[in-house]
Amino acid sequence: MNNHQILTWRSKVFYTLSFSLLSFASCSLDEYNPGGATVESLLNTPEGIEAATNGTYTYNQKLYGKEQGYALLEMGTDIWTGGANSGNSGTNGIYPQPTLMNYQGLISDNVWVKSNLWQPCYAGINLVNTALKNIGTAGVEAAKAPILEAELRFMRAWYYWHLVESFGDIPFTLEPTESIVTIANRTPVDQVYEQIFSDLQYAVDNAPSNNTDYGKITKPIAEAFSARVYLTRGRYEEALTYAQHVMNNYGYSLMPNYADLWKMDNEKNGEIIWGLNYSTNLEFNDGSNVGHSMYLMEYDTQPGMLRDVANGFPNVRYMPTKFLLNLFDETKDVRFNSSFKTTWFCNETDAAKRPEGMALGDTAIFCSKYAISSEARTGKVYKIYDINDVYRPDGTPADRFHYISLKKFEDPTRASAAETESARDVFLIRLPEMYFIAAEAEMQRGNNTAAAGYINTIRERAAINSANRQEMDITASMVTLDFILDERAREFAGEQLRWFDLKRTNKLLERVQLHNPDAKSFIKDFHMIRPIPQSELDAVTNKDTFKQNPGY
Template identity: 25%
Template sequence: MKFYTRFSARLLPAAIVLLLATTSCESFLDVGPPPTQVDAATVFTTDASATGAMLGVYSGLNSTGTSGITNNAGLSTFLGLAADELTYANAQYDQYRLNNVSPVNGTVDFFWGQTYTSIYQLNTIVDGLQNNTTVTPALRNQLLGEARFLRAFLYFHLANLFGDVPLVLTTDYRVAGQLGRTPKTEVYAQVLADLLEAQKLLVPAYPVANERTRVNQAAATALLARVYLYQQNWAAAEAQATAVINQTSVYQLVAPATTFLAGSQEAIWQLRRGGSISANTYEGQYFIPASLTVAPTATYLLTNQVYAAFVENDVRRSTWTNSYTLAGTTYRYPFKYKQRVATTGGAAATEHSQVLRLAEQYLIRAEARARQGKSADAVADLNAVRARASATPLAATLSSNDLLLAVENERLRELFAEWGHRWFDLIRTGRAAAVLPAVKGQPWDPNDAVWPIPNPQLLANPNLTQNAGY
């Protein structure tokens, strides 16, 4: 993977520049090819330029060198190593695998810096659209809803990766570059405010027909369900998840073999790779070995814990994992995405990265119901996810402790190697100390629940402080 290592909001010009990625993907056809850079003072004067600004942010979210925490399947890989899902074929990423991430780690600095670059762009879009009278009102609401959603999405992940983080809502780069850390509770409050506003502004329909690579109202509702779950607001999490699950004409659980296809009916929000029409996913590129005839040297491999979590008749194991054997050694790897390289001849990609999908909503509701003592309903949700994988139904008579463990294990089977779900689950439920020592061969240090604040950021901003233990 290629990463870049230095960012400070102080380095941005006073007139913030929006990155607008030029692309041939059909989502962009209605606005024409945007210029590379547009001054914020003029970008929100027409429907086309305002749309181009938003599309540029989307393109950057999954592009090498500009995407921060969404880059190159970064959360899926590095948090998979930090949890008990993945190992790496050599010691290159042992900092993550051994939960010993350094403050001078360039990748962590990249995640931080580039994510704040995207947030800065989103702040500019929010400011440019809030009182705008030149962009068509319906489009203004759509774009503003998308910007509020994406800002919430990024801050949600920053807070869960680093704890207290600067809450930058201004486009004044001089102020942004000097902000100290905001308590995580306040960051979460802003995440909720953004998502609730996005939920009002967005509509059920996707902006582009037959595409789910830009967010709609259901995406805001789905992320709200997750945020409420993390806050232990069980009733609200259940209600929001139910609102998505009940949209049966749009969202359905599908067979594991088709779950990760572009436009899958299980998809709530997918990311197109770099905006390119022909590029398949970074997940496919990094998880599928380049060669099956030599021992891996740069491959993410599945742990035995993940593989052993599946029962024999669960087709997720045969469909979402793969393996090859050399010299008596079997190497297993994630295989949710089947395409390692881009399509040829300009054909459309067959897979997009799944960010939000329906199965997670069933699992959110199952946990929320279990926490509220609604055991039978919780089991029914788990069994809905298991049924489409041909897994044996769970008994409705599980004890409360066994039911919560069943939820944890089902989330592992369903969401492994996806966006760091397993890592975040172990941290938010306090289960890391019980699970990880047996895998890592070392005691769990509670300070490892968050990453260090990158050292270049501390040097650039004297108002930042380091996390404990680093």
């Protein structure tokens, strides 16, 4: 068992116990402790505190790299909509059923909002609070105590940020919940943010500059997340300072080739500030990464094609909006062909089952973001799906089974074609985000020239070749909030940032109504925050003061 597997195993053990023992008061109140262990017996030693600290990371595996997490953080935005099998929350079915993608499914009893966002974030916070309560009496070495506290306080800030951005005024506490509590508060957003900033400052001051355990909190991770949070709150000077510090002081660097970011043998590269490490031993994960299958079209029913490991497991859940495809100029920008799959090659080994004239390795399917004339189709053996086959003139999908597919999360190392789970890591914070934070902060401070400089650094990396780098540059007059959002879409499509980007910039409604025809008639002002899970409302006794968010 390697170091990462030991870390994951310890986290998994503590996660399993903590979810039953340490559930937040307004979460599920069913408690069961099969081993008879108590919080005190686990957290009265240095090893127990360290295991608890490791355990706090595990709750990220409920959201990041999961179908539900992609639905909550990418879908229902301007750049993604539902594929044929998107279904409604927690089930599969032929779209359009009421879904998160078009906001009809964003209701108080949505199981994904509860089980993959609310509950794990609060369980993580409660584990942090419990560990912090015990860290001073557990015999932790004096030199190590502030490092562990920095990790714990960072993770509390991380989970509270997800909650306060998602739900607005929320139940808030810094004390562990050690028994059933049925009274819940609604703490104002500003007050929650005060604690987030305080926790992050402690992490910045006390976390180590680097860590040999990949994924553990470090000073640059704390600074990078601080930059994101300060930008979210419109504190542009602080956001800029933190982003610049991360860019300039820790040795991070952009990968020369954008496509290399997504190679499975290159996950731990110099561009990744913080990654969520999924173990190659799938048993150590709380459900593995399924991102490879979420954005993939149904290729395996097409002539000349079989489902295989190389081409992926097609869950046909999420597809790009027409708007997203049109954001790219692939003649200059490498990110389109590095991010999306347009061509599938014949892998049917039985010649009798292949279309006449198609050999093994020939093109079997071609999806195009452009119209292909009937003349150009003449004589082609392979299947063609052009922009007009897939999308109607208003952008509504006409074919939700066959479309240009995001390929960033492919995993050719899966054990078999039937294996849906992947050991691919999730990139939680990449270096380009710091450039975009700096650009947005500079723009908001009235310095568009500096903003354009940061954006151009990222765009030049995305140039097809060195000869056209200058063609990728923009001028100060081109810098707008919408341009930054467009550029972030080109860079981060599918990486579970989009919903936060649109909410932060107050552009969610506007851009969904402009660019997502599936959702435009359903999204309302109140969708800027999510519904409090109905089970939480049902569990509290102070129903007169603890109420549902408006509109739900």
